[in-house]
Amino acid sequence: MKFKTADWFPFLMILVLVPCAIAQNNPQAAKSDQQDTAPPATDTQKKNVQEYIELLRSNVRQEKAQIMGAVMQLSADDAAKFWPIYAEYNAELTKVNDQRVANIEEYARSYNQLTDEKADELVQNAMRYQKMRSELLAKYYDRVKQSLGGITAARFLQVESQLLLIIDLQIAASLPLAEEKS
DSSP states (O other): OOOOHHHHHHHHHHHHHHHHHHHHHOTTTSOOTTGGGOOOOOHHHHHHHHHHHHHHHHHHHHHHHHHHHHHHOOOHHHHHHHHHHHHHHHHHHHHHHHHHHHHHHHHHHHGGGOOHHHHHHHHHHHHHHHHHHHHHHHHHHHHHHHHHOHHHHHHHHHHHHHHHHHHHHHHHHHSOOOOOOO
16 A cells, blocks of 8 residues: 555645644634733634634545545445445544534633633543544444455554544644643
8 A cells, every 4th residue: 555645745734734823823822921811702703713613624524535535445346335434434523523622612711710620621521532532433443344344444443543643633732731820
């Protein structure tokens, strides 16, 4: 299986540049002397963030599908079996990711007033998300294995896991670390 840099480059650029842009435009991601007195986001800002998240999600889903298609190297018969399963997986993953987005948005809202209790709540939510995503991957690994065999299922799991790790790294890199407020 050959990986072409040209196939991966657009996807990787989206994953690298978009979180950087979010971090630059996120007043809570940047430290400043006025951190505790920052005005709350307006409804327009919230709407813009939601629209941006949806745009990013659609671009990432499209790029993921393109990479998955290039790496899976499926015959026409196997593709006819795989892509409906992958579409169902992505639909369920989107629902799970909605919880992640909500948790990140809550972290952003409470970042300046983060308490031990709130930090624990956010971490517990993040761990629940990771567990749900892991269970979802296992479920769809089994479905792909039943339809296309163990090797194809393993390749699906490897590629999807690698793509998710790249996305996770970019998200984690764009979020500020929790800090004690003095």
